[in-house]
Amino acid sequence: MEPTSSLDITESLQHKTVRLTSAPETRLAEELFTASGAALLGWTMDEFAGMLAFAANRRPAATDSENYLRALHIRDLALAQACARGYEPGWKFFIDSYREPLRQAATVISKSSSIGEELADSLYAELFGLKNQGGVRRSPLASYSGRGSLMGWLRTTLAQRYVDRFRRTHRETPLEEGQFVTANETSLPTEDTTHLRLESTIVATLRDLDTEDRFLLASYFLDGRTLLEVAHLLRVHEATVSRRLKRLTEFVRKRLLRELQRQGLKRAAAEEALGVDPRDLSINLRKILQPATKPPFSDQSEHQRQNE
Amino acid sequence: MTIRPQPEPHLDADQLTAFAEGALTASERTLCLQHLAECAHCREVAFLAGASMPSEQPAPAPAHQFPFTWWSVLSLGAATIAAVAITAVLLHHTHQSTPAAAVQIATDSLTSSSPPAMTAAPMDHAVPAEPRAYSSPKPSPAQRAPRPEASDQHSQQVNGALALDSTAALTQPGALPPSTPSSKASQGISIASAGPLAQSQARGTEAGHAASDLALRSYGAAPRPLAPDGSAEISGTITDSSGATIPHAKVTLDQAAGNFHRETVTDGAGRFTIGSLQPGKYRLEISSPGFMAQVRDVELGTTQLARVDSKLTVSSVSETVAVQSGAAVMNTESAAIGSTLPDKESPQSSVSSGARTLAIDSAGKLFLSKKAGKHWKAVRGPWKKSTVTNLSLTADQNFKVTTVQGSWLSGDGEHWHPTN
Numbered sequence: 001m002e003p004t005s006s007l008d009i010t011e012s013l014q015h016k017t018v019r020l021t022s023a024p025e026t027r028l029a030e031e032l033f034t035a036s037g038a039a040l041l042g043w044t045m046d047e048f049a050g051m052l053a054f055a056a057n058r059r060p061a062a063t064d065s066e067n068y069l070r071a072l073h074i075r076d077l078a079l080a081q082a083c084a085r086g087y088e089p090g091w092k093f094f095i096d097s098y099r100e101p102l103r104q105a106a107t108v109i110s111k112s113s114s115i116g117e118e119l120a121d122s123l124y125a126e127l128f129g130l131k132n133q134g135g136v137r138r139s140p141l142a143s144y145s146g147r148g149s150l151m152g153w154l155r156t157t158l159a160q161r162y163v164d165r166f167r168r169t170h171r172e173t174p175l176e177e178g179q180f181v182t183a184n185e186t187s188l189p190t191e192d193t194t195h196l197r198l199e200s201t202i203v204a205t206l207r208d209l210d211t212e213d214r215f216l217l218a219s220y221f222l223d224g225r226t227l228l229e230v231a232h233l234l235r236v237h238e239a240t241v242s243r244r245l246k247r248l249t250e251f252v253r254k255r256l257l258r259e260l261q262r263q264g265l266k267r268a269a270a271e272e273a274l275g276v277d278p279r280d281l282s283i284n285l286r287k288i289l290q291p292a293t294k295p296p297f298s299d300q301s302e303h304q305r306q307n308e
Numbered sequence: 309m310t311i312r313p314q315p316e317p318h319l320d321a322d323q324l325t326a327f328a329e330g331a332l333t334a335s336e337r338t339l340c341l342q343h344l345a346e347c348a349h350c351r352e353v354a355f356l357a358g359a360s361m362p363s364e365q366p367a368p369a370p371a372h373q374f375p376f377t378w379w380s381v382l383s384l385g386a387a388t389i390a391a392v393a394i395t396a397v398l399l400h401h402t403h404q405s406t407p408a409a410a411v412q413i414a415t416d417s418l419t420s421s422s423p424p425a426m427t428a429a430p431m432d433h434a435v436p437a438e439p440r441a442y443s444s445p446k447p448s449p450a451q452r453a454p455r456p457e458a459s460d461q462h463s464q465q466v467n468g469a470l471a472l473d474s475t476a477a478l479t480q481p482g483a484l485p486p487s488t489p490s491s492k493a494s495q496g497i498s499i500a501s502a503g504p505l506a507q508s509q510a511r512g513t514e515a516g517h518a519a520s521d522l523a524l525r526s527y528g529a530a531p532r533p534l535a536p537d538g539s540a541e542i543s544g545t546i547t548d549s550s551g552a553t554i555p556h557a558k559v560t561l562d563q564a565a566g567n568f569h570r571e572t573v574t575d576g577a578g579r580f581t582i583g584s585l586q587p588g589k590y591r592l593e594i595s596s597p598g599f600m601a602q603v604r605d606v607e608l609g610t611t612q613l614a615r616v617d618s619k620l621t622v623s624s625v626s627e628t629v630a631v632q633s634g635a636a637v638m639n640t641e642s643a644a645i646g647s648t649l650p651d652k653e654s655p656q657s658s659v660s661s662g663a664r665t666l667a668i669d670s671a672g673k674l675f676l677s678k679k680a681g682k683h684w685k686a687v688r689g690p691w692k693k694s695t696v697t698n699l700s701l702t703a704d705q706n707f708k709v710t711t712v713q714g715s716w717l718s719g720d721g722e723h724w725h726p727t728n
């Protein structure tokens with residue numbers, strides 16, 4: 001399996017010339033130029049304004065450009081884009097500031113100091129822009145938009161590279177038996193109408209859940225993530241996730257009971273049906289919770305393409 | 309880590325970071341969640357990146373936001389009704405709190421030059437209770453010392469013709485005897501006056517009277533500062549026979565057994581105060597040019613605040629009225645005398661002999677208390693339903709009642725015989 005690549009929506013940054021034309025935009029660019037310390041990173045005012053104009057084009061639809069630019073991590077953005085463009089002052093500042101945190105984050109992600117070191121060095125080289133396309137150095141830092149922090153972006157990129165690396169190194173590792181058993185492929189012969197009803201009801205119920213509920217169920221039950229991990233990602237308290245999960249499972253159970261009763265089963269029979277061994281059901285929860293859909297932010301990508 | 313079939317393409321690092329840091333708009337966040345719910349790869353990346361982030365523990369969200377349902381309306385209404393009821397009760401107590409603290413005990417004023425005879429004068433200038441602050445200073449141990457028994461106080465009763473005035477406005481914080489449940493008014497004052505500790509103790513024993521306590525606490529008499537060393541004080545107002553105050557009257561106090569001597573003069577309103585007095589017997593002399601001088605024997609107890617109001621009579625020659633026995637010293641530390649009669653009225657006048665006190669109300673009914681005003685009962689003497697017009701104490705400590713039908717004498721206030 002090939003390693004996956006990120007959505008690169010900022011390609012050809014260095015080939016586009018975008019300028020801020022209006023007086024307010026120019027004043028804003030000057031203000032942000034000063035605030036970000038861009039001059040120390042090797043930026044000229046014109047280049048910085050062009051970079052800002054390009055960053056503003058990546059904003060979501062119906063968002064004011066000034067507010068969007070002011071909400072950005074402008075210092076991180078100036079640093080990342082300076083590094084992506086190969087400005088020496090910027091790159092030196094990046095080494096001084098992020099080399100050690102990057103190594104530490106890689107160690108945490110890989111749970112190994114040696115692998116972490118290797119992962120960090122690899123990413124470091126990649127960020128420097130070893131890839132040449134048409135003689136132009138291309139750095140992943142160019143895709144950094146400034147909406148999140150640069151350190152967060154680096155951690156996420158490290159995690160992506162670690163997953164990709166894992167996939168590369170584990171490509172030929174045989175899957176555990178039954179690990180990815182899909183019900184459609186290994187469906188057991190089910191003639192029991194109660195089971196059929198239950199399967200269809202489960203599918204309908206889970207597909208009716210909203211995205212966050214499905215994310216909770218998938219993270220907690222499919223991925224085996226802890227409450228703390230889920231809470232950390234959703235930026236809520238662990239107890240909040242616990243309560244949501246409890247309510248969610250109760251809701252699913254009640255909904256299943258109601259649907260089964262609506263289909264003609266008595267309550268006792270419906271409860272008995274819910275108590276069936278899941279291995280007897282020919283459903284693939286993973287497939288129900290994770291249907292293939294269109295790419296995320298596709299609308300935004302269209303908006304961006306229109307802007308470009 | 310496991311390898312799972314994934315939908316393509318994935319969220320990039322920029323989007324995942326913005327999602328994890330809460331920098332996305334609501335619609336973008338929904339899109340991200342939608343993808344994350346379906347993409348194990350991106351969840352894996354997001355969780356790995358999150359694991360390497362420094363831990364931040366957000367505050368827990370509210371447990372459950374209940375919708376605005378019928379029971380919430382009901383509970384809101386119940387709370388409103390309760391608040392209105394409490395306000396009504398408080399207002400009721402505000403209007404019901406009588407100025408019971410103001411009691412005047414008077415004998416015949418010395419308006420005549422005849423030998424003094426004890427008669428009761430109607431109280432015509434009772435002082436209404438002043439609002440008192442809720443919090444009273446915590447009494448010192450000396451202040452909390454038990455005051456002398458009421459019987460001791462009343463052993464120093466009137467034997468002269470000086471008009472005596474008492475008001476429970478002089479009620480002191482602390483130094484109060486344990487109040488009995490039956491005297492709720494005095495109990496309330498006691499609780500209010502006696503500092504937090506005594507208040508809590510009193511509440512513990514008399515929790516059922518909390519409402520009356522609260523009302524009295526708010527509208528009781530204002531406490532006066534008490535000398536921390538337990539010393540006593542004498543104060544009073546000097547008036548002439550017409551009731552006009554006599555300024556610059558000379559007030560001399562001499563200790564009966566000792567060489568203590570203190571002199572003062574009344575102020576422009578005819579008032580005087582002599583404080584920091586040790587307990588004991590004193591001789592009080594009041595004189596003013598053009599008036600007959602008065603001499604009183606006063607016995608002061610610990611922390612006692614005696615109020616001696618005097619009416620001086622005009623005299624063409626210098627005369628001195630000698631009081632033969634102890635002057636009537638009001639027990640101003642206890643609200644006992646300040647308590648109301650059974651008909652909820654304040655006594656119009658009262659006289660005491662020993663522990664027994666007789667009082668008449670505005671309707672001329674006679675009441676007897678054997679416990680210094682704590683318990684009252686109506687007295688039905690041989691004058692039947694005639695109105696008592698005067699109440700006094702004779703020189704031999706007998707009660708004397710005057711009605712339109714005549715006068716009666718009694719030693720105990722219960723058994724009466726007509727005067728001859």
